[in-house]
Amino acid sequence: MTATLRLGIAGLGTVGVGVVKIVRKQAALLAQRTGRDITISAVSARNATKDRGINLSGYDWEADPVALAQRDDVDVFVELMGGTDGPAKDATEAALAAGKDVVTANKAMLAIHGRDLAEQAESAGRVIRFEAAVAGGIPVIKTVTEGLAANEITRVMGVMNGTCNYILTRMESAGLPYEKVFEEADDLGYLEADPTLDVGGIDAGHKLALLSAIGFGTVPDFDGIEIEGIERITIEDIRQAADMGYRIKLLGVAQLTGRGLEQRMQPCLVPASSPLGQLEGGTNMVVIEGDSVQQIVLRGPGAGEGPTASAVMADVCDLARGIRIPTFGQPVSTLRTAPSASSVLPAPYYLRMALVDKPGALAKIASILGASGISIDRMRQYGHSEPAAPVLIVTHRTTRAPLDEAIAAMQSTDVLAATPVALRIENL
């Protein structure tokens, strides 16, 4: 048994409390497995007096997370505050500068500042571990960087925002409109303080940026992701998709090809019978494809106290065991930058439009698609009571550019009653 590993925990929300619980409940197990005692020296949180359901009086409190990160009795700084910049980043930098390893669940900070922070860690001879930042309890970072280390990763895909998946599956099962389920999710506490992070696809985009980086050995490139949220998905879209054998998922896809780094996070139609299509509620799924391993699928809880704390503590156990690999699985100097090529791979698309009720409207739409080189696989126009007629089109394979061009051309006509919705169909 070597020296005790001493933690300083900044942020005592759901995940922080979960970490404290595991350190206490599983002390014997952790010592047996890692060969070291794991203890908590000090904690930090905005509100020191709030009742969190656990007794925290045994730990020193630091008002300032930077001071916590610099304490002599802290070996590993556990950053669970969140936020791209501000206290989380300040304290992470302070921890690295003070020679501490860092464990964080902060996908936003790493997706944006990951390269710089990894470089600081390397200069300091320290590491940043972030298993909890992607797909909650699923050990996907470890799977990609270590379990599949001998593979050239060819593609990563995933449903990685439990809130969006909850909303989409709940709309379908309860037959409720988006707005109603959004309210429900809010009442249940499923939404981030800024809900656009969830429903706008930003949070899932941060996760995809990190997965891409470790998978392809590229600098995290959040700005290169084509991101669309789920806000415009209607119950009608979900029903129509179901009719065609599909379900709508906020799906992330990343691949590195000769054209560059393709990264998309957007609602897609996926086959209802596929593993991704069957995913219910807050569960996450990540699919990893490599040249030797072919395809590995991981499924598990994407959020919540226990699962996320399990991931944080897996990183802590690694550090206790002396497992210290570079932040993104390889030295920062070897990370590549690749041009963004997010929309070059063709796919069929689902298009929903509302046409004003006048002769020739449908013909106008069809001829615009034809002029953009997009051929129609299926089309349906519905009987309607509203002034506008719902029209659904499934195209043959096309890329996004001509489709966007066609949609712009449609919008400059007088036949649309609303902005069309275009969803990629991923036949996994």
Next chain:
Amino acid sequence: MTATLRLGIAGLGTVGVGVVKIVRKQAALLAQRTGRDITISAVSARNATKDRGINLSGYDWEADPVALAQRDDVDVFVELMGGTDGPAKDATEAALAAGKDVVTANKAMLAIHGRDLAEQAESAGRVIRFEAAVAGGIPVIKTVTEGLAANEITRVMGVMNGTCNYILTRMESAGLPYEKVFEEADDLGYLEADPTLDVGGIDAGHKLALLSAIGFGTVPDFDGIEIEGIERITIEDIRQAADMGYRIKLLGVAQLTGRGLEQRMQPCLVPASSPLGQLEGGTNMVVIEGDSVQQIVLRGPGAGEGPTASAVMADVCDLARGIRIPTFGQPVSTLRTAPSASSVLPAPYYLRMALVDKPGALAKIASILGASGISIDRMRQYGHSEPAAPVLIVTHRTTRAPLDEAIAAMQSTDVLAATPVALRIENL
């Protein structure tokens, strides 16, 4: 870049050839990720002249794997020969004694001799890694021992023999009898030299013993597993199960409770809509449940050159990176032994019988079940052309002991035309 990591590979079958290919093809990637060059110093195989489709002339050949394991220019001994005892074990022991780490895909050797070998490794300050021994390309050993290290593992389950799953799903999709599909699998090279290892559930049992050990921190206990093979499953069983919404899978289940260590590897009925029920062909799936993480499901190819070599090389990368955790995730001295409690958890059962065509036959069977305290949920007797009448019974929850007692009692009557088949129903 620190010193080169030099491999000695014993066994050049499918997996060995796959490992050689990865070492060559991904040399740059492996160096980038691990910080070290990984090379092959020497190889060993029974037949040195066979054409394996790759040029092996650059490596020294050793006729004796023990000599290979002891070479000064070998840092890691890669054991891919297989077999519980004999050359594989001799060479593994020789490697450890000579101060080499060992990477192996040998589930049989570790399921039987794992404790002793792990002890030898610890005494020598070395480790044995065996990612490829369980579930092919799926990094399940790493997931359990590292990714879920902060969890008390409560249950592990899995479909871990691709050949059995191929046979069962092919019987269903093609409507072919067991014997016919068995022959097909043999022609395709899917079967072990001794096919009982596959279809008798032995191979999957070895894997379950290893999963239990790392999950629960127990000494591998292969003998404590209740094992049944798939040899007696008929196309009728598969059809009947499908009628009831189930599919038949060779399922391993292990849990450690107050009663002891429960380990079963047997054909079961699982819900057709569950992830395990949907598993097709040679794919493997492992389900891991822990107190914090809840449930993680891993799916991937269970065999084959690329996937298995990917797992072997993941272990090699770990060693190159200096990741060295104890063989079973914790020191051998801390591994517990638990009494075997394989059949204590009650479940409903599916029973298939062939009754001779005489009055009162069904009544006799029903009263025997009643006398053993087993109540019947559903029963069907089919019209038939053969002399014996097929009868299917689904029981309410019962344990195995009274069921075996009832089956023995039935067999001592004169109403059975064949030995009954009893399959556990797992409502996952």
